[in-house]
Amino acid sequence: MNIGDVARLSGLPAKTIRYYEDIGLIKPQRSANGYRSFQTSDLHKLAFLGRARALGFSIEDCRQLMTLYEDQSRASADVKHIARDHLKRIDAKLEELQQMRVTLAALVSSCAGDNRPDCPILADLAAKPEL
Amino acid sequence: MNIGDVARLSGLPAKTIRYYEDIGLIKPQRSANGYRSFQTSDLHKLAFLGRARALGFSIEDCRQLMTLYEDQSRASADVKHIARDHLKRIDAKLEELQQMRVTLAALVSSCAGDNRPDCPILADLAAKPEL
DNA sequence: CTTGACCTTCCAGTAGATGGAACCACTATC
């Protein structure tokens, strides 16, 4: 398979696939003409990567997950550890965003949004005594 | 005030303040020795920027908000528009993260996390028939 | 033989900083 084929099948852009090879996540063979030649196993790995990335795992997480994926004698605890850490980061990010949302929503609803210059949003950004 | 002073007062790292000057968000004067010389108004702007960034506004949003902040004849509608757009992006991000969280939490809790190699997390990443 | 779709590499850019090197300025002390 050429890169266009695996791009279509995996849903990843060709650019991204080349990038993944660049950083060593996959190692496709080469044809005589210099084209990358993908095996079914490469396609599986790319699909794996696509799903892991969609779940927000970092590239480094993906690298570790790929290693574990290929290690038949892995301990599921190792995988779970990575996933749980990532879950924690997601929870932290969620909390941060929710706090932002609360504050921002309050500001938005307090602003008249008309032609007058008075704006509680700017006022708040300009000077917030405490908190 | 030197950069260290405004850094302490605004809570922003000196590096970040230099960066903000670099990209034109602030324009501090210079002393004879070449040091940046910050006015109180610069400090206010930096505090403004710090709060806007803490609310997740992009640098470009901040640039616009700063312009509106300094324009005494602005319409509050313009500010509200930026804030509401940002709120929408936050909501989208929140939804995305929440979906991730649901999927990931299910995977984590389904994994034994012991010494055996069987791992639903890897199994799921390796092949997800539909969805 | 040419067209077009595909492939290749390489270089630059994105957002928003951050780290470090090399060097200059100021103050205090010995």
Next chain:
DNA sequence: GATAGTGGTTCCATCTACTGGAAGGTCAAG
């Protein structure tokens, strides 16, 4: 006056995870 320490300066590189584009090679069809 030499020195140490702190703070300032610039510039260049690095981070994440790609993405865009240029310049050019390859292949099948008409």
